[in-house]
Amino acid sequence: MDMQLKGRRVLITGASQGIGAGLAESFAREGCHLALVARSGDKLQALAASLRAAHNVQVDVLALDMTQPGAIEQVVGFAGDIDVLVNNAGAIPGGNLWDVDAQAWRKGWELKVFGYIDLTRAMYLRMKQRGHGVILNNIGNGGQNPDFNYIAGSTGNAALMAFTCALGGRSLEDGIRVVGVNPGPVDTERIAKVMRNHAARLLGDESRAGELLAAYPLGRSATVAEVADLFVYLASTRSSYTSGTIITVDGGISSKRSVS
Template sequence: MGSSSLQGRIVLITGASSGIGAIAARILAERGAIPVLAARSVDKLNEVSAAIRGEHAVYPLDVRDADAVNETVRRVAERYGRIDTLVNNAGYGEFVPFDEAPLSHFQEMMDVNYMGIVRCCKAVLPLMRQAGRGHIVNVASLAGKIGTSKATGYAASKHAALGFTNSLRQELRGTGIRISAVNPGPIDTPFFDRADPEGTYKRNIRRFLMKPEKAARAIVSVVATGRAEIDLPWASAAGTKLVQLFPRLTDGIVARLLNKK
């Protein structure tokens, strides 16, 4: 598992029916891995499946349902004998001013973006512990490191995902199981159909939007190498580090550059 070869690797990917999850699944198959696509929409999964060459599998899954998560993991393990890598990619965002956001806004986003990761890790870890090896890749966001206006619910869920990832990495040291985080900035995907239905934010940050292929390739790279964490794109990642180091000095700059929703 320390090798960068993906040949024959069984990779379970949640949120694989569109966007970077779907693209990552296709790239993994091209590189010899066996992607197992999981998401809620059967129709979208089938569309993605039709475009993938090479062995792969499809399982309808809602990460909010613990029983469904456990059953899906059981079925995948029964079919292939193992799960080498879990990519927790399922998630969504909604950009709403805090005063206008009902409690359900926070609860539902946390249920998918954070608890979905927890449920999938709970289901997969016993298999990996038994095997003495494995890899979990949690797709979080730069929003998990820096907050912006109208993203209190989304940023909180991604902060939770990163905190969980970093803690679990320490807990699993020496077990042969690796934990990674992929933290992309804004990506030009269907994510914005729900997060920004009027298109205001997307128009305002158009020049900063990342191509989904770049983020998908970063996920595949982390799957292949086991790198603990990657932030992208480079410029946004560097800016985020500056904000973390000098929060008071950079607060005004963040407001001018990033509060575009």
């Protein structure tokens, strides 16, 4: 199916690895021109070279720590006028209320929660001037499933869900769509590390992480492509009536509630 995205300019944060790199691949495959931001310049350059060679698209990169003062302004200047913003940067640390101290909590939120909000604030106004745009927030199903042992992430993700719905509820008045995606576990190195930590805590042996994974739907995590391709659809005109909502991709984990 042609997503009618060829030639659109897409800004992706946290683009150097994991879901971010998968997003870049999926949008490049559709003929989009990319503006990629992440901390790791080497990884960004390698990804950009691969995408240019494989898909013959323009790929611009900016190596930047988005938590530094003035970073949002740098990203806006680098990206220019874009058609699609994908907020993807950041990972909030796991742990309970006492594992995650005040400094770690704020550091985690600085990039993922406030970074999303601040970049959206800036890019929304540019999109409004042009009369069109799409803003997609990669959030995570922790916001739907409050977890004692992921308290900072659960709370931050819930805040981003509310932010997305509040803004996207009226954004079509400005020709802009705002949508959130809540992936569950995705087959990335980050999730592999999380699963090893869970196995060490719950089973006393990090090498038993596969036993925990077997309990997931289909006995596995989602693939990066299964998540990234959804973003492509949501960015396209084929999804032009979608705004102010959250799409969950977790194999039913968030809905798997039972009294039996």
